[in-house]
Amino acid sequence: MSHGLLLSFEVTILVLAIFLGFELISRVPTLLHTPLMSGTNAIHGIVIVGAMLVAGLGHKDTLTTVVGLVAVVLASANVVGGFVVTDRMLEMFKKRESPAAERAAQDGGATDDGDPSKPEVPPT
Amino acid sequence: MGQVATNFAYLATIVAFILALKFLSSPATARRGNWIGAVGMLIAIGVTFAQKSVVSYWEILVGMAVGGSFGAVAARRVKMTAMPQMVALFNGVGGGAAALIALAEFHNIAPAPGRLHGDISVSIILSALIGSVSFAGSLVAFAKLQELIQGRPIVYAGQQVVNGLLLAAIVAAGIAIVAGSEKQWLIWAVILGSLLFGVLFVLPIGGADMPVVISLLNAFTGIAAAATGFELENNVLIVSGMLVGASGTLLTILMGRAMNRSIANVLFGAFGQVSPSAAAAAADSNGGAVRSATADDVAVMLAYAHKVVFVPGYGMAVAQAQHDVRQLADLLEARGVEVSYAIHPVAGRMPGHMNVLLAEANVPYPQLKEMDEANSEFPRTDVALVIGANDVTNPDARTNQGSPIYGMPILNVDEAQSVVVLKRSMNPGFAGIENPLFVNPKTVMLFGDAKESIDQLIAGVKAQ
Numbered sequence: 001m002s003h004g005l006l007l008s009f010e011v012t013i014l015v016l017a018i019f020l021g022f023e024l025i026s027r028v029p030t031l032l033h034t035p036l037m038s039g040t041n042a043i044h045g046i047v048i049v050g051a052m053l054v055a056g057l058g059h060k061d062t063l064t065t066v067v068g069l070v071a072v073v074l075a076s077a078n079v080v081g082g083f084v085v086t087d088r089m090l091e092m093f094k095k096r097e098s099p100a101a102e103r104a105a106q107d108g109g110a111t112d113d114g115d116p117s118k119p120e121v122p123p124t
Numbered sequence: 125m126g127q128v129a130t131n132f133a134y135l136a137t138i139v140a141f142i143l144a145l146k147f148l149s150s151p152a153t154a155r156r157g158n159w160i161g162a163v164g165m166l167i168a169i170g171v172t173f174a175q176k177s178v179v180s181y182w183e184i185l186v187g188m189a190v191g192g193s194f195g196a197v198a199a200r201r202v203k204m205t206a207m208p209q210m211v212a213l214f215n216g217v218g219g220g221a222a223a224l225i226a227l228a229e230f231h232n233i234a235p236a237p238g239r240l241h242g243d244i245s246v247s248i249i250l251s252a253l254i255g256s257v258s259f260a261g262s263l264v265a266f267a268k269l270q271e272l273i274q275g276r277p278i279v280y281a282g283q284q285v286v287n288g289l290l291l292a293a294i295v296a297a298g299i300a301i302v303a304g305s306e307k308q309w310l311i312w313a314v315i316l317g318s319l320l321f322g323v324l325f326v327l328p329i330g331g332a333d334m335p336v337v338i339s340l341l342n343a344f345t346g347i348a349a350a351a352t353g354f355e356l357e358n359n360v361l362i363v364s365g366m367l368v369g370a371s372g373t374l375l376t377i378l379m380g381r382a383m384n385r386s387i388a389n390v391l392f393g394a395f396g397q398v399s400p401s402a403a404a405a406a407a408d409s410n411g412g413a414v415r416s417a418t419a420d421d422v423a424v425m426l427a428y429a430h431k432v433v434f435v436p437g438y439g440m441a442v443a444q445a446q447h448d449v450r451q452l453a454d455l456l457e458a459r460g461v462e463v464s465y466a467i468h469p470v471a472g473r474m475p476g477h478m479n480v481l482l483a484e485a486n487v488p489y490p491q492l493k494e495m496d497e498a499n500s501e502f503p504r505t506d507v508a509l510v511i512g513a514n515d516v517t518n519p520d521a522r523t524n525q526g527s528p529i530y531g532m533p534i535l536n537v538d539e540a541q542s543v544v545v546l547k548r549s550m551n552p553g554f555a556g557i558e559n560p561l562f563v564n565p566k567t568v569m570l571f572g573d574a575k576e577s578i579d580q581l582i583a584g585v586k587a588q
Contacts, residue, residue, distance in 0.1 A: 007243050010354060010362055017350075017363045021370025024142065027149040030469055030494050033375065033476030036148055037342055038211050039158055040371045043141050044218045044342075044349045045165065046364040049172045050225040050356050055187060056178030057232075064228050065183060071224040072187025073194075078218040081195030083162045085202065085210060090155035092204075092483040095490060 035089045042082025048075035125174035133171040134360035140164025141364050145371070151489055168360055191217075204484040205441045208474040209269035212338055215345050216262025222348035223255030223315055229355050234306040242302060247354035249298040252311060253318045255348035260322025262341050268331060269473055275331030283328060284392060290321050329391065332438075332515070334473040336379045336390045343372025375475050382469035382495075384521075384532040414550065417568035419577060422509075422544050423584025426452075429506035431462040433498065435537055436478045437471045439512015439547070443574035449511060450485040452578055455585050464491045466498030466508075466535050468516035499536050508540035510561075512547070512574045518559045528557055543567040546577045 028036050055068030125133075140160050147157025172178060195214070202210045226248045234240060267273045294317040297310045329337050346368025353361030380387045426432055434453065440446060453463045465487065471478045479492055493501065502508060510517055513535075520527035521534045537543050543566050550562070550569075561567055570577050 003241055006357060010357070010359070013359060014350065014362050014366055017366035018370050020142065021145075021367040022374055024145040024367070025371040025374045028145070029149070029151075030378075030467070030476060031479045031489055031492055032148055032151060032154055033469075034207060034211070034474060034480045035154060035158075035476070036145075036371065037338065037375065037475060038207075038214070039144060039148060039161065040342060040346065040368040041211060041214045041218065042158075042165070043144070043161060043364050044215075044346045044368040046137075046141075046168060046361055047218055047221045047225065047349045047352055048165075049168055049358065049361060050349075050352045051187070051221050052169070052172045052178060052184050053175065053356060053358075054225055054228040055183040056172075056175070056180050058177075058179040060180075060232070063231055067224045067228045067231075069183045069187050071221045071228070072184055073191035074217040074224070075221040076188045076191030077195035077198075078191075078214050078221065079165055079195065080192040081199040081210075081214045083158060083165070084196055084199035085207070085214070086158045087155065088199065089204075089207070089480055089483070090151070090158055092480070092486070093151040093154070093489050094483070094486065095152075096488045 032090075032093070035086050035093075038082055038086040038089065042079060042086055045075055045079030045082050048072065048079050051075040125171065125176075130171055130175065131359060133167060134358070137164040137168040137171075137360050138363045140167070141367060145367065203444075204446075204481055205444055206270070207480060208334060208338060208472070208477060209266045211474060212262045212265040212269060212341065215338070215341050216259045216266065219255040219258025219262060219341070219345040219348050221255070222251045222345065222352050223259060223318070225352050226252035226255065226355065227311055227315060230301075230311045231308065234308070234311075240306065244355060245302045247351045248311070249301055249314055251348045251351035251355060252314050253294060253298065254344050254351065256315050256318035257322040257325065258341050258344040258348060260319040261326040261337070261344070262322075264323050264326040265334060265337055265341065268326075269334060277330045278327040283324075287321065287324050290317060290324065294318055294321065325391070331473065332470075333383075333390050335470050335475050335477070336376055336383070336387065338474050339372050339375035339379055340387070340391075341372075343369050343376060346370075346372055379470055379475060382533060384529070414562055415565075415568045417544070417570055419570060419580035420584045420587075422568065422570055423581050423588065425507050425542065425544065426456060426461070426509070426581065427459060427585045427588040429456075429461055431464075431501075431505045432456055432507045432509060433493075433501065433505045433537075433540065434463070434465045435508055435510040435513050435517060435535055436465065436467070436482070437511065437513025437516060438473060438477075439514075439574050441472055441477065441481055441512070443512065445511065445575040445578050446481040446485040446487075448575055448578040448582065450482070450487050452582050452585065453487070453491075455582060459585075459588075464493050464498070464501065466493050466495070466502075466537075468495055468513070468535050471513055471516050495533060495535060499539075502536050502539040505540040506542065508537040508543045510537060510543065510545045510547075511578070514547075514559055515557060517561055518557065519561055519564075520557070520559070524560075537561065538564055538566060541566070544570055546570050546572075546574050548573065 051071035055072045144157040144161030147153040230248050268275045297313045301310050346365050349365030350362050467478045517537045521529045521532040
């Protein structure tokens with residue numbers, strides 16, 4: 001494939017991605033804007049692919065080795081930190097902190113959430 | 125792994141990321157979406173390991189171990205109140221990685237004359253420039269939010285001129301590269317200049333404007349990642365980067381709209397400089413008198429209300445009062461009081477900041493009301509309890525054309541039967557703007573640390 005043709009395909013998917021991005025993000029409620037930020041943070045951690053391609057080169061000089069290594073460190077921190085912190089946040093969003101389980105803890109009575117075998121995990 | 129198989133595997137990653145964003149449309153599915161995104165990322169990493177050109181593994185594995193463990197520990201330890209700076213930090217490292225990839229690419233492919241296509245060199249410069257600005261800018265934002273440096277705008281004479289000249293110089297170096305010069309110092313000049321620009325660009329932006337800045341830097345890192353995709357001719361980077369770029373851009377626009385200010389005004393207006401006249405005049409302006417109440421008075425008001433709306437702001441985050449607020453809400457609910465929370469889009473230091481804090485305190489999310497919904501409820505609210513929020517409740521935004529925030533959509537707390545404002549002192553808020561809400565006859569002030577005041581209210585309500 002000629003270089004120009006490849007470029008035209010790349011620009012096409014870029015433009016489609018912009019429209020798709022706006023469509024997807026406009027459906028995210030303001031309630032979840034912080035997880036959205038940290039979630040998209042994790043997604044741009046995809047630069048780790050580029051960092052790996054640089055760091056994984058066979059014959060490279062010192063500069064490339066150092067730069068590649070640092071890029072992998074930064075991108076890995078981005079990926080792992082982004083997904084972990086987003087998971088921590090989303091875990092907290094609950095409709096109701098099972099009032100049944102709370103009552104059960106208080107008076108040892110029966111729960112009414114239909115599934116007493118699965119008590120709500122207390123937040124840590 | 126062949127190129128075709130690789131591209132199809134990367135497509136799986138792209139689909140996973142799209143699903144992750146799609147599932148964020150509801151809190152019920154959002155967490156699953158995040159996991160799908162993480163799986164997509166693992167696929168991309170696995171596929172990249174199988175690339176023919178990737179032959180040296182130890183650098184990658186060492187780098188991943190170091191970076192990954194730092195990210196994991198930081199993400200597990202961070203307090204929810206410190207989330208804005210954490211997001212800024214993770215955002216910055218992504219931008220830094222994009223800039224470094226650009227540096228290595230240019231370093232490796234530039235020496236052979238004629239090998240650099242115009243679009244490749246443009247991509248290299250864009251990812252070096254935007255990635256570096258995002259890296260340095262995010263670190264400054266981090267330092268401001270962490271209070272390592274002062275949050276107020278840092279301004280000096282000729283600031284815009286200096287920034288403009290610096291940017292022009294960076295662009296000139298970039299154009300030289302695109303025009304065919306393959307001198308190594310040019311790419312260094314672009315990167316170092318952009319790092320400096322990133323610092324200078326965020327320094328004059330005040331803490332209250334951080335929601336806009338963080339969103340914008342988020343967009344920058346996404347765009348830098350997409351540019352890296354063009355550089356490496358890699359679809360997954362182009363699409364994922366641009367999804368993030370679109371997300372950050374949209375959030376930036378939403379935040380600007382929620383403050384009724386143009387993005388240019390936020391970035392270059394140095395909003396929130398110390399305004400001594402406003403600070404001095406705050407208490408005695410408008411001719412009104414401030415009524416201060418005791419915690420017991422307020423506890424009685426709350427205990428015998430039908431409907432109470434909490435209006436949290438950055439002050440609640442600073443005092444870490446979210447758990448106490450929830451306790452108070454529980455007590456009131458147990459007495460039959462209807463409780464909800466009114467969340468302004470720019471309350472706090474990042475988009476959705478208050479929602480995360482209250483979710484941490486186990487507030488059920490259906491009680492968290494967006495601005496429009498909350499405003500429709502204030503007229504039938506008995507008590508609006510403002511906790512460390514200021515400018516987002518300022519009625520001047522509706523009525524006083526001379527006010528710097530005139531036109532900004534606000535929470536109409538003054539439409540409630542009565543208003544209680546929890547505040548440290550009469551000092552004006554971050555932006556140094558007077559708030560006539562405080563001298564409204566409906567309003568009583570409860571001075572003190574938000575957490576201590578809420579604890580006193582809890583004791584007071586229990587005594588009823």
